[in-house]
Amino acid sequence: MQNPVVVRLLGVRSRFRSLVSCLFIPPILPLFRVIRIGSYSKIVDRPKAFYITERLDKHLDHAVRYFQEKHGIKKVDRSTIVNALLDNAANWTEEALDVVLDKVISQLTSRLTHR
DSSP states (O other), X not given: OOSOEEEXXXXXXXXXXXXXXXXXXXXXXXXXXXXXXXXXXXXXXXOOEEEEOHHHHHHHHHHXXXXXXXXXXXTOOHHHHHHHHHOOGGGGSXXXXXXXXXXXXXXXXXXXXXX
8 A cells, every 4th residue: 555545434524635646634523422324323432543645535526526417416525435435235145255364455455565
């Protein structure tokens, strides 16, 4: 994973992009502790950050623009898209996790050898 990008899940606005390719997104709902999604799932009460690749960063930007421009959903943000893609029980079975095992190992190896 070259040039990782830091993303906070409860944010949509970027204040700056540093030369080391880190994207810091502040929370946009500072007054709310929990947001309901559907009838059973809640957003965590504080932002979680994680590293993503530059390619995934571009895909998320493209997805946001796509939903805004093609479908007129102006309030869509990166965290909504990440939640929609990842919040699927089928993604979290042991079989599904075994499918991505090689990618996980590859990314860990890349982090160790490119830093």
